[in-house]
Amino acid sequence: MNMGVPQGHGYKHLDQMQPWSDRLHLLECLSVVEEAPNVKTFTFRSDNQNWFRYEPGQFMTFELGTQPESILRTFTLSSSPSRPFTFAVTVKAQEGSIGARWMLDNLLPGMRLKAFGPLGDFSIARYPGDKYLFISAGSGVTPMMSMTRWLQDCAPQSDVSFVACARRPSDIIFRRELEYLTSSMPNLKVSFLIKEHEMGQLWTGIRGRLEAPKLPLLAPDFKDRVIFCCGPEGFMRDVREMLEASGFDMAHYHQESFGPAAEPVLPLMDDLEPGEQPAATSMVTFSMSGKEVPCAAGETILKAARGAGIRIAAACESGLCGTCRILKLSGEVAMDHNGGILDEEIEEGYILACCSKPLGNVEVEA
Missing domain, CATH: 2.40.30.10 (Translation factors)
Structure with a gap:
């Protein structure tokens, strides 16, 4: 069988x-x-x-x-x-x-x-600590669950306070598993916050929004913890402002978001390597498509490709997700990414089309 x-x-x-x-x-x-x-x-x-x-x-x-x-x-x-x-x-x-x-x-x-x-650097592997506070809302619980599952397997004695917020009890994702994990992780404390009561659901936990008076009740020593936060933009903004007002050291605060980042800009002349000059108009050769396309100063390779009808897969278009990674065969570019490409990939010649601007003529594999 x-x-x-x-x-x-x-x-x-x-x-x-x-x-x-x-x-x-x-x-x-x-x-x-x-x-x-x-x-x-x-x-x-x-x-x-x-x-x-x-x-x-x-x-x-x-x-x-x-x-x-x-x-x-x-x-x-x-x-x-x-x-x-x-x-x-x-x-x-x-x-x-x-x-x-x-x-x-x-x-x-x-x-x-x-x-x-x-991809992504929202991880305890990148920002380790002696104690953690995970704060999530809705589906923002997913990276926290990944990190907690890893700690269960590899460091079950870890000190973790886990706060999951949801609209109703039935909306709490991974509720049963989180409750179960407390039996195998003695220093894991799980707290749920809901906004609305649900008919037929007995709820004895905390209700309402996550506000400053509630945080010391959920994690009395929150100022001593490395905090990871994920959820809707408004939720993360409120958490960040609450922590700043409390005097928390924001160097120990990390949040996840897939929203677009600021548009990358060409480097200033002082930032260029000796001999580098940003070209007024560059030619980009797309080797697989067999097309040579003009690229105006300040224009990305992705934009030039789209103007010529060449499809390069792209999602965030802010140098974060890494989807538009392509191989640069020749030439130089100014690439201002947001963590969507690894150093070893750059050494191999890969670039992100969404945030790479030619410094002269360039050939790419696309």
């Missing part, structure tokens, strides 16, 4: 497998689990028996087969890299959402998707 092992493949140990690569492999949906109303967890494996290397709290960008054409959407990983044979994203469909709605309505086990990543 086939117990879920991919057809044509036998069992392999981790050291017999290669890491998954977004340049070479697709993802296969392995399972779909409903977590809450309009919330599902999708678990994936590689289509070629690879293992997944990422940091807890990072994200992936998916190419979704919506109509009339595919779109790109970014979702945080909710799984732990300590279990590397699969990974999962937990997706909530907000009102008016297209990508998340498509996943909830159409994505089934056995279907394959193209994805890019993982």
Whole structure:
């Protein structure tokens, strides 16, 4: 009997497998689990028996087969890299959402998707501490869950205060698992805040918004903790202002957001290397498309490509998600990214088209 092992493949140990690569492999949906109303967890494996290397709290960008054409959407990983044979994203469909709605309505086990990543520096791997405070609202709980699952596997004695906010008790994502984790993590304290009472639901916990008087009740020593916050922009703004007013050292505060960053700008003349001059108009050669396209001063390679009808996948368009990564074959660019590309990828010659502006003639693989 086939117990879920991919057809044509036998069992392999981790050291017999290669890491998954977004340049070479697709993802296969392995399972779909409903977590809450309009919330599902999708678990994936590689289509070629690879293992997944990422940091807890990072994200992936998916190419979704919506109509009339595919779109790109970014979702945080909710799984732990300590279990590397699969990974999962937990997706909530907000009102008016297209990508998340498509996943909830159409994505089934056995279907394959193209994805890019993982990327992101919102992780305890990047900002370690002796004690943590995780503050989330709605689907912002997903990176916190990834980090907590990793701590359960690798450092179960970790001191963590976990605050999850939701509208109603039934909207609390991962509620049962979080309550269970307190039995295996003796220094994990979980608190839930809800805004609305729900008929038929007994609730003895805290109600209302997360406000300054409540925070010391939830985490009396919050000023001594490294804080990670994720949720809607307004929620994170309120948390940030509350912490600033309390005298918290904001160097120990980190938040996650996929909103667009400021438009990258060309470097000043003083910032250029000796001999570098920003060209008034550059020519960009797209080797795979066989086109040579003029690129005005201050214009990105992505914009030049679109003007010529050349499709380069792009999601955030702010140098964050890394989806528009392409190989630069020759020439120089000014690239002002926001963490969406690794140093080793830059050394290999890769650039992000959305935030790379030519410094003279450039050839790229696109």
